[in-house]
Amino acid sequence: MGLLPQIADGIDVSIPAAGHVVSAYALGVVVGAPLIATLAAKVPRKTQLVALMAAFAVANIASALAVSYGSLMVARFLSGLPHGTFFGIGSVVAASMVAPNRRTWAVSMMLAGLTVANVIGVPLSTLMGQHLGWQYPYAFVGALAIACVAAVIAWIPVQPADENASATKELKALTRPQVWLALGIGTVGFGGMFATFSYITPTMTDLAGFSESTVPLILVVYGVGMTIGATVAGKVSQFGLMRGIIGSLSLIALLLAVFGFLAQGKVTAVIAVFLLGFLPTILVPMLQTRLMDVAQEGQSLAAALNHSTLNAANALGAWMGSVVLSRGYGYEWPSRLGALLAVGGVFIALVSVWLGRREAAR
Structure with a gap:
């Protein structure tokens, strides 16, 4: 997301069109997470981690070698496939290593x-x-992924495959309304944050008046x-998952509603960017734990689907x-649209709570 101006210049497209490269990666995650988690249900978890990170390395190196908008879009889509799973x-591995009351903490770590x-x-x-060209970060990420493969092999304990696992059991999680509601919270609620952060570089340069060289510090x-x-x-989460x-x-929602105003001053823009990182990150582990709770036997699929929804x-x-942006509105407007999405996420969460209480009453 921080490289959109460089990517746009490098492959000769507009910044909004370069934003579709972000969407291509994200759609790869959406497709890959449920598909791979379901098909690999009986594969040992450590083996899955190694294979997924190896595929991630190859796809990122392919991104670095892309020479056109189309080939970059394909490479980014392939890069996203292993991410969610x-x-x-x-x-799931982290949560399995600790006591039940510390699962959210383990997932957050x-x-x-x-x-x-x-x-x-x-x-x-x-x-x-900015200094070497947009291709170099992708190559660097590919090299880090190769190092990650070695780290997983060396340090993650072997966990045997679940003999009772099956694609059918994993998919059964999708028959539960609470699973779909949790997925809806993530998809709608987080959409606003990404509408804002996807264009953080031009927002900081055009609205706040920062130089492009300052963006990495932001x-x-x-x-x-x-x-x-x-x-x-x-x-x-100790106050209650759904309350949190x-x-x-x-x-x-409140932050996004005022983000466009805050971004027009340098000090307030930095504060707004800090909060844009702080608040959603509190939410992610709680959503992950919520999905694992309501999915019951479909743990692997549910855990992967959280990243699919994000x-x-x-x-x-x-x-x-x-x-x-394509319709001529300024960079303060994506966050205002995002505030409405966050409110939609709150509404879905309230429906989930209401449904849960009705089921408990029965």
């Missing part, structure tokens, strides 16, 4: 890798893309917000942002 299986990526990796890749602020959010997610989810989404939100947000 990798994080989903990783979350596994997902904390994403926060480190945003503190170090995203600013570094943006800086690299992305560090976003990553710090994510890191702090990940550390408090477990504590927030509804409260977090309400605050996200990337559906990614694709939806990036696309909706491009529509707004």
Whole structure:
């Protein structure tokens, strides 16, 4: 997302069109997460992690070698295919290693890798893309993925395949209304955040008046917000998963409603970017745990689908942002549209609570 201007220049398209590259990766996650999680239900989890990260490495190197808009779109789609299942299986492995009351904490620690990526990796890749070319960050990510394969082989304990697992049992989770409601919370609720963050570079340069060279530092602020959010997610969940989810989404809606105004001053823009990282990151582990709770026997599929829904939100947000911008509205408008999506997520969460109470009463 931080490289959209460089990608747009490199493959000779507009910035809104370059935003579709973000959507292509996200759609790869949406397709790959349920498909791979279901087909690989009986494969040992460590084997899955190794194979998925190896595929991720190959696809990112292919992204670096892409020479046209079409080939880059295909490479980004293929890069997204392993993403959801990798994080989903990783979350299940993490949760299986701790006591039941520490599952949200374990999942948040596994997902904390994403926060480190945003503190170090995203600013570094943006800086690299600005000075060396947009292809180099993709090659760098491919090299990191190869290192990750070695780390998984060396350090993740062997977990035998679940003999009782099957594609049928995994898919049974999709017959539960609460699963679909949890997926809806993620897709709709997070769409607003991605509508804003997909265009964070031009928003900071055009509205706040920062130079392009300052953007990597602003992305560090976003990553710090994510890191702090990940550390408090477990504590927030102790007040109740659904209370935490509804409260977090309400605050996200409020932030997005005023983000366009805050982004027009340098100090307030930095504060807004920090909160844009902080608030959604509190929500992710709680949504992950909620899905694993309501899916029952379909743990692997449910855990993977959380990332599928977040990337559906990614694709939806990036696309909706491009529509707004293509019609001539300024960079303050994607976040205003995003606020409505966050309110929609709150509504779905309230429906989930109501349905749960009705089932309990029965």
